[in-house]
Amino acid sequence: MAVVNRRDMCYGQEQHVKLAVFMQLILLLVCYGVGNGVHCSTLQENSADLQSLLDFKMGIIEDPYSLGTAAPTSAGGVVSSAPLDGHGLNLTDKSLAGKVSSSLANLTSLSFLDLSSNHFFGQFPLLNHLQQLETLYMNSNSLDGITPDTLTNCSKLRNIDLSGNQLRGTIPPKIGSLTNLEFLDLGNNQFTGIIPATVGNLTQLQFLRFRDNQLEGNIPDGVWKLSNLTSLVLGQNRLSGGIPQALNLPILLLLGLEENMLGPVLPPNIGYARPSLKRISLFSNKFEGHIPTSIGNALGLQILDFSKNNFTGQIPTSIGRLSQLSKLNLEMNQLEASEDQGWEFLYELRNCMSLTMLSFSRNNLQGTIPHSVANLPSNLQVLLLGGNKLSGIAPPDNNKLDGSIPPSLGYLTQLLVVDLSCNNLQGSIHHIGDGNLKQLVKLHLSSNKFSGGIPDALGQSQNLVIIQLDQNILTGDIPLSSGNLKALNILDLSHNYLSGTILSALNDLQLLSKLDLSYNQLQGEIPRNGIFENTTAVSLDGNWRLCGGAVDFHMPLCSAASRKIERKCDLVRLLIPIFGFMSLTMLIYVITLGKRKSRKAYLFLFSFGKQFPKVSHSDLVRATGNFSNSNLIGRGSYGSVYKGKLTMAKIDVAIKVFNLEMRRADRSFVSECEVLRTIRHRNLLPILTACSTIDYRGKDFRALIYELMHNSNLDRWLHCGHAGVVHKGLSMDQRVSIAVNIADALVYLHHDCGRPIVHCDVKPMNILLDEDMSAHLGDFGIASLVLDSPLTSDGNSGRNSSIVVKGTIGYIAPEYAQSVHASTYGDVYSFGVVLMEMLIGKRPTDSMFENELSITNFVEKNFPDNISHIIDAYLQEECKGFIHATRRTGNATYKCLVSLTQVALSCTRPIPTERMNMREIAVRLHAIRTSYVEAIKK
Numbered sequence: 001m002a003v004v005n006r007r008d009m010c011y012g013q014e015q016h017v018k019l020a021v022f023m024q025l026i027l028l029l030v031c032y033g034v035g036n037g038v039h040c041s042t043l044q045e046n047s048a049d050l051q052s053l054l055d056f057k058m059g060i061i062e063d064p065y066s067l068g069t070a071a072p073t074s075a076g077g078v079v080s081s082a083p084l085d086g087h088g089l090n091l092t093d094k095s096l097a098g099k100v101s102s103s104l105a106n107l108t109s110l111s112f113l114d115l116s117s118n119h120f121f122g123q124f125p126l127l128n129h130l131q132q133l134e135t136l137y138m139n140s141n142s143l144d145g146i147t148p149d150t151l152t153n154c155s156k157l158r159n160i161d162l163s164g165n166q167l168r169g170t171i172p173p174k175i176g177s178l179t180n181l182e183f184l185d186l187g188n189n190q191f192t193g194i195i196p197a198t199v200g201n202l203t204q205l206q207f208l209r210f211r212d213n214q215l216e217g218n219i220p221d222g223v224w225k226l227s228n229l230t231s232l233v234l235g236q237n238r239l240s241g242g243i244p245q246a247l248n249l250p251i252l253l254l255l256g257l258e259e260n261m262l263g264p265v266l267p268p269n270i271g272y273a274r275p276s277l278k279r280i281s282l283f284s285n286k287f288e289g290h291i292p293t294s295i296g297n298a299l300g301l302q303i304l305d306f307s308k309n310n311f312t313g314q315i316p317t318s319i320g321r322l323s324q325l326s327k328l329n330l331e332m333n334q335l336e337a338s339e340d341q342g343w344e345f346l347y348e349l350r351n352c353m354s355l356t357m358l359s360f361s362r363n364n365l366q367g368t369i370p371h372s373v374a375n376l377p378s379n380l381q382v383l384l385l386g387g388n389k390l391s392g393i394a395p396p397d398n399n400k401l402d403g404s405i406p407p408s409l410g411y412l413t414q415l416l417v418v419d420l421s422c423n424n425l426q427g428s429i430h431h432i433g434d435g436n437l438k439q440l441v442k443l444h445l446s447s448n449k450f451s452g453g454i455p456d457a458l459g460q461s462q463n464l465v466i467i468q469l470d471q472n473i474l475t476g477d478i479p480l481s482s483g484n485l486k487a488l489n490i491l492d493l494s495h496n497y498l499s500g501t502i503l504s505a506l507n508d509l510q511l512l513s514k515l516d517l518s519y520n521q522l523q524g525e526i527p528r529n530g531i532f533e534n535t536t537a538v539s540l541d542g543n544w545r546l547c548g549g550a551v552d553f554h555m556p557l558c559s560a561a562s563r564k565i566e567r568k569c570d571l572v573r574l575l576i577p578i579f580g581f582m583s584l585t586m587l588i589y590v591i592t593l594g595k596r597k598s599r600k601a602y603l604f605l606f607s608f609g610k611q612f613p614k615v616s617h618s619d620l621v622r623a624t625g626n627f628s629n630s631n632l633i634g635r636g637s638y639g640s641v642y643k644g645k646l647t648m649a650k651i652d653v654a655i656k657v658f659n660l661e662m663r664r665a666d667r668s669f670v671s672e673c674e675v676l677r678t679i680r681h682r683n684l685l686p687i688l689t690a691c692s693t694i695d696y697r698g699k700d701f702r703a704l705i706y707e708l709m710h711n712s713n714l715d716r717w718l719h720c721g722h723a724g725v726v727h728k729g730l731s732m733d734q735r736v737s738i739a740v741n742i743a744d745a746l747v748y749l750h751h752d753c754g755r756p757i758v759h760c761d762v763k764p765m766n767i768l769l770d771e772d773m774s775a776h777l778g779d780f781g782i783a784s785l786v787l788d789s790p791l792t793s794d795g796n797s798g799r800n801s802s803i804v805v806k807g808t809i810g811y812i813a814p815e816y817a818q819s820v821h822a823s824t825y826g827d828v829y830s831f832g833v834v835l836m837e838m839l840i841g842k843r844p845t846d847s848m849f850e851n852e853l854s855i856t857n858f859v860e861k862n863f864p865d866n867i868s869h870i871i872d873a874y875l876q877e878e879c880k881g882f883i884h885a886t887r888r889t890g891n892a893t894y895k896c897l898v899s900l901t902q903v904a905l906s907c908t909r910p911i912p913t914e915r916m917n918m919r920e921i922a923v924r925l926h927a928i929r930t931s932y933v934e935a936i937k938k
């Protein structure tokens, strides 16, 4: 249709005239550039130019074979080519720019007009004289205004596509008079207001798409009765209200209502009489209650996405009838299963032979994953169960003949992505990682209680790109000797108990870009080539027996490390300059206690303010069920943290047990005692007592006992959801309060408690949340008291501390790469990073931050224009809820977001002295919180 060939050129005289008019109009309405957007609005006034160009056009018409091959002329860079035929004008994707002239309205005989995919801008032309028009495509331009009457008389219109412009205002209700419409797409614009009820008059409509606008109010009843509809696509608006029980959409294929505020309940009959429905997408709405069983009657369903709602109850077994189903996403709801019931659906899913993606992440699924997981269809590629309360994977019924117990998931030979992170899974990874998972691409098992060794088989998986096994209790070596993991990009084994040396096999992994082995018990020399050349890509902190490697790792030289130095003498030598004489006395006391190999358990009590009953080793054993894994709640820098209940005092506590086998753990204990003994602030983790004694076996034992923080830590809230508690994540209100709390704590440490104290490890994992969601800064294991440094005028002590800074990768200030002195500026930087992480919901070590892109310059680049697009999904939702008719203005959440980002950016300036100090930051944050709280009250 677009290319006019010679046969089609047998026009009569009348046709010739028509063509001439067409061409003239083309000139009037378009500005034609070879490259992007050459404008030529002056042409409209210049009739001489016009005439000559018109002649030029006529020339082209006579030579149809050159049509479509645009050639620039000397006249203002104007070129032309006009694919047209007798009824319509098709200029799609011709790099045209300019305003669309209303002279188009004189082309009354036009039956189709296609100006899509160009660079037209300005007002939409008045076209109501085009009474023959059946098809109008103006999509993918930059038009911004539309008058209500523009198409009123075009009653023959069957297809309208205006999507992908910047059209504003309300959708003209007169659209309902175009009763021949079959296809209507106004998506990806900026329409506001409601969907006009007159849309219900468009009874011929088959395709209705208003997706990605800012429409609000209910979906008009009439829309639910457009019985010829096959696609109803209204996602990404602010629509509210529900789906009526009486709906008549017998041939609907696609129902896309995601990212609105629809709710609260789905009609029980939603699945009945809907054999044609292939895809239903309701994610990010406000639906609650049970998922209707009738959904199992929509037998043609291929994609079912109910994620990010508030559905409760059990997952209906009827979904097992959906034999065409390929993607089932129910994540981020409050769906339930327990050890005894609620898991039946998993067994029923065996019938969904086309299933490739299955997500139940962040729900309230508890108990053991039944062995029916092994019966899931073998095509399954993605299985996501993270952020539940799963406690194990049942061993499968063993009907294999070779005698070995096949791992449950091992039957799923097509699995590419497995996410079981943030559960309470116990036992060996062999259940998952053995043998049959060679095709696996991503394996996320972080934050569980997996124990034992890393299976050798994992090292054979040539396709693995991401392995995350961090925050478990894994032991043994890193078995990656074969170097088979050729595709590996991210390897996170941090916060485990892995030992042995770092094998040079890791050097050979060409694609490895992030390696986190921190907080393990690795030893020996750090390799020097491959990824180990790049100290920003590798984290080795908390492995106190490593040595050598690139200078920036700040590890001791290997020769020195291998010399047998008496550990405790070393400690004393290090600590005298740091803690002064008083601390030394205390330290000696600790050491002497440790050395006295008496059978009797000793208790060492610091004076932590109010009297607290003495606590013995056996009290702690009782309180924690002999330090059982089920009571393990986290891993600190130098040991493990258990929860427990001290029976005598009837109080829930968190007990941090120092692992004294780690070099410097004892020093960390002393450091933390020293810091905590002298300070007290409502936003610092309250310590109850300390315990330095000897355990049953006569070994030294050191523990600190804190009040238990019932709401875990900020890291878990930001990255694991918090299944079953508040699945929607943190509100802006909560986030800004947490920021204020931590800023207050840091002001106190830096400015108000005598000698400035540098925390050195400000990160979400060290920010603990109590029952009221107040934040408390904890973990002073590497804090440093800044001594002997003249305070500068702003209260900061610029430098001077002989402690080697050991923060956490991603949060460490850049200057620490060159100098090793702890300073309050460093804490300010880390605080800024935490603030960014709280807003965008991404860790600074996220895989998206690669090469030149760091969390700080990512935020900087997107500030302020795109900031609302890069934030955490929950916050986006909240921002959306606040946007009123005029975009962004008056939006309290958005304003708060911008102000917080500003603070974060000024905390993370590369030059330390350019950063604000904590006092200034706290003042700003308090002001931001106050104005936010006032704004949302209104």
Ligand SMILES: *[C@@H]1O[C@H](CO)[C@@H](O)[C@H](O)[C@H]1NC(C)=O
Pocket (backbone or CB within 6 Å): 001, 002, 090, 091, 092, 112, 113, 114, 135, 137
């Ligand atoms: C215009 O031409 C393109 C191909 O160049 C075609 O895909 C499109 O359907 C045509 N538009 C109309 C309205 O016929």
Ligand SMILES: *[C@@H]1O[C@H](CO)[C@@H](O)[C@H](O)[C@H]1NC(C)=O
Pocket (backbone or CB within 6 Å): 102, 103, 104, 106
């Ligand atoms: C449209 O046609 C009318 C007369 O039929 C004429 O007066 C008017 O100038 C034309 N408009 C344009 C923009 O060519």
Ligand SMILES: *[C@@H]1O[C@H](CO)[C@@H](O)[C@H](O)[C@H]1NC(C)=O
Pocket (backbone or CB within 6 Å): 176, 197, 198, 199, 200, 201, 222
């Ligand atoms: C179109 O719809 C509106 C509102 O639903 C209704 O009041 C009106 O009568 C309808 N018009 C026609 C022509 O059917």
Ligand SMILES: *[C@@H]1O[C@H](CO)[C@@H](O)[C@H](O)[C@H]1NC(C)=O
Pocket (backbone or CB within 6 Å): 203, 204, 227, 228
């Ligand atoms: C659906 O479309 C068919 C043919 O396009 C038409 O005959 C029928 O009237 C339409 N249905 C309704 C309810 O208008």
Ligand SMILES: *[C@@H]1O[C@H](CO)[C@@H](O)[C@H](O)[C@H]1NC(C)=O
Pocket (backbone or CB within 6 Å): 288, 289, 310, 312, 728
């Ligand atoms: C989700 O539903 C539960 C119980 O029905 C209710 O208590 C809770 O407030 C709801 N949460 C949200 C975010 O709507």
Ligand SMILES: *[C@@H]1O[C@H](CO)[C@@H](O)[C@H](O)[C@H]1NC(C)=O
Pocket (backbone or CB within 6 Å): 513, 514, 534, 535, 536, 537, 849, 850, 851, 852, 853
């Ligand atoms: C080092 O690693 C970091 C983080 O992965 C990356 O941004 C940087 O480009 C790497 N540098 C070199 C020289 O490879």
